Amino acid sequence: DIQMTQSPSSLSASVGDRVTITCRASQRISTYLHWYQQKPGKAPKLLIYEASNLQSGVPSRFSGSGSGTDFTLTINSLQPEDFATYYCQQGYSAPPYTFGQGTKLEIK
Amino acid sequence: QVQLQESGPGLVKPSGTLSLSCAVSGASMNSTHWWTWVRQPPGKGLEWIGDIYHRGNTNNNPSLKSRVTISIDKPNNRFSLKLTSVTAADTAIYYCARGGLGKRQFDYWGQGTLVTVSS
Numbered sequence: 001d002i003q004m005t006q007s008p009s010s011l012s013a014s015v016g017d018r019v020t021i022t023c024r025a026s027q028r029i030s031t032y033l034h035w036y037q038q039k040p041g042k043a044p045k046l047l048i049y050e051a052s053n054l055q056s057g058v059p060s061r062f063s064g065s066g067s068g069t070d071f072t073l074t075i076n077s078l079q080p081e082d083f084a085t086y087y088c089q090q091g092y093s094a095p096p097y098t099f100g101q102g103t104k105l106e107i108k
Numbered sequence: 109q110v111q112l113q114e115s116g117p118g119l120v121k122p123s124g125t126l127s128l129s130c131a132v133s134g135a136s137m138n139s140t141h142w143w144t145w146v147r148q149p150p151g152k153g154l155e156w157i158g159d160i161y162h163r164g165n166t167n168n169n170p171s172l173k174s175r176v177t178i179s180i181d182k183p184n185n186r187f188s189l190k191l192t193s194v195t196a197a198d199t200a201i202y203y204c205a206r207g208g209l210g211k212r213q214f215d216y217w218g219q220g221t222l223v224t225v226s227s
Binding site: 032055091096102 | 153
């Protein structure tokens with residue numbers, strides 16, 4: 001299985017801050033990397049697909065980069081609605097497709 | 109607008125079979141997508157269970173061994189999950205989702221249904 005490791009596991013930030021979340025794959029996965037946002041009691045929501053492509057309807061303050069084994073999700077100018085848990089997921093090799101353990105973004 | 113909706117029992121006895129269905133609207137099940145199940149134990153992360161293509165091809169998570177069966181009912185626009193020999197470790201919110209053909213991004217999700225394994 002391809003292991004996905006996110007860092008940090010949790011993060012405190014303020015409205016208006018810029019934050020970066022990192023995801024590392026245990027082997028090269030090209031750009032087969034996707035990012036999701038999950039709020040309590042809700043299903044995950046696709047934010048970024050194929051490492052850097054913004055899903056339709058997602059605000060432009062979200063961006064993604066990376067290829068191979070190292071990827072980042074950046075949120076510019078944090079908004080109150082951005083406080084949530086973020087997951088990366090590899091779509092390169094299955095079974096199984098695997099998720100990172102999640103990064104919980106909290107209000108400072 | 110693509111919508112997915114899970115349905116099924118919220119309580120299953122240990123050693124029993126968990127059966128869930130996912131109704132799909134706003135999309136053809138003959139499209140180039142993989143119809144997917146993902147679960148999330150309470151307070152924990154996401155685990156991919158498996159998926160099915162409209163031609164009947166399936167993929168399952170090896171960690172679930174041979175307990176998983178995913179099937180598709182194209183005339184009724186739904187697909188289903190069966191998980192046998194359940195234990196408390198199978199207690200989770202179960203989501204159905206639509207997966208991209210090539211790079212398996214999950215772009216539409218159901219709202220999830222909590223299944224508890226308990227006697």
